[in-house]
Amino acid sequence: MKLLRRIALYAGLTVAAITFIYPFLWMASSTFKPPVEVGSLALIPHDFTLDNYRTMWARAPFGRALVNSTFVATTITLAVLVFGSMTAYAMARLNFRGRPALNAATIAVLMVPGQLTLIPLYTLIVQLGWVDTYAALIVPYLFNATAILMLRQFFLQIPQSLIDSARMDGMSEPRILFTIFWPLSKPVLSIVAIFTFMGAWNEVLWPLLVVREQNLMTLPQLLTVFALGGGAGSVGVSLASAMVLVVPVVAAYAFLQRNFIESMAGSGIKG
């Protein structure tokens, strides 16, 4: 009876897993199929080909877009981690006038939908003369209220005696943050990093507004322009460009996921 239930459970989970993973695998394999094969549901290409990637690369500057996207998403992620944890540290562990107001303001920022600020932000960028620059893609994302609140919540749990010890040892506040808090905050830093990176990497609407020059376009932007503009020509080429978009995020996730587990298991501060 117990065994049967176990089998049923595993069967159910397997079906669910396949439902999620199959479309992804199909997309991956279809990028290696010639046009005639793309319609088939098989996961192994009959005639393996790299033509889809060659066509894609030839028709639009995807290489350049990949570099742009990597640069923009990495810069944003690092900035959110550094500035976000500095803000969170101050909000969680320093006493200063106006701290409750700052907390409230940070939470209030979360309640404003991004679409609402899109037009004013765009106007601002135009007035600053930042259209068609990296600054337009990066600067609006340097601070992230969600990240600040997540980090703050985690920082609140770190024992006060660690801060006290570090101060007695002669550390400055930034040093306490980066050499004591950061190593202890790997789980939350990883989570913030991956969400920020994915958000920045997948952003389409904002780049479409502020960047028109092809050389500055990010990958999803170029992909949208390319696919919607009919530049791809075939399904295989569209999928190949989508693949280029997805792989770095999956890789980043796989890399950081190991880190999550490691630091969750190793974060014994007391005991």
Place this chain on the structure above:
Amino acid sequence: MPSVTFEHVTKRFGDATVIEDFDLQVADGELLVLVGGSGSGKSTILRMLAGLETVTSGRIRIDDRDVTDLAPRDRDVAMVFQDYGLYPHMTVRDNLSLGLRLRKIPRHEIDRRVAWAAGMLGLEPLLDRKPKALSGGQRQRVAMGRAMVREPKVFLFDEPLSNLDAGLRAQMRIEIGSLQDRLKTTTVYVTHDQVEAMTLGDRIVVLADGRIQQIGRPIELYRTPVNRFVAGFIGTPAMNFIEGTLAADGGRMFFSAEAARLKMRAGTAESSEPITLGIRPEDLRMDFIPQQPTHGSADFDTLTGRVVLVERLGGTSHVHFQVGPHRLMASVASDSLPEVGHDITAHVPAARVHLFGGDGRAIGRTAEIV
């Protein structure tokens, strides 16, 4: 020359005054214990000395240098925390040496000091472990080692033993005492445990509500508490108290309360205010065979009661007994103990009695200091 001086130090958190007009001098090489209940302000005083809390008004000096506005790192003090405050991601060696590295002490000097502290505390085999892999007592030693390698003017201990189990606490208490004996470094030690205070302190400061109740050598606090708070706080088990009044009768003073009438020491002043009589459990002597009722006893130096509980601790036992409305306790040798429900008489030596007035202050000095 005093090593540490507090001058009129006041600390407020918002509208709440935690420490008011605090004055204290700690002598060079002395181990001074600050003891009090929670909220007494003892930790705040220590943290102000460390530089971890600001001072609202007043000055703090270390070796005649005004440190009131200095950062913790510039005060030449080292602190041991209740939960140790060890960096979990660093090895014991790094935990010990970090403060020295940050002060740009030469490498060979750091190695020398780490080896010295590790040798003294038996930490050599643990130097490459992380705090996670240490027992509570070992972590405590690392925390002490970290303070020692700094070779500071003043050691600060903030309830360092309260996270340890009873056996280990006793052992570490002895280690801290002997360490201080050898190092002769001025030490301020905060605890809520009066046993620690009594055994470790050269002098003890008893605090309540941010004010000093009494300063003195442990035995002074035990024998001549200046008020009811200190009398109840210092000494284990705690002192017995009976509320009553004093009245003269035939040239002698008598303490009267419901079911109790006791003759006081000659020279006890008359007082019209309500009086609290205090007697330590170890100063009561007990007879099991009911003698005359208390009021009939010619000497008026006994209380008659009924045993309600006997706690056997081994060599000594605590006998709780009821005298009228008063619940009292005597600490007696375990050789022959009364049964629960039996009547007993407790002899109250007049020389050992403490009297406190309506405001809690000790009246006269009823016990001769022996």
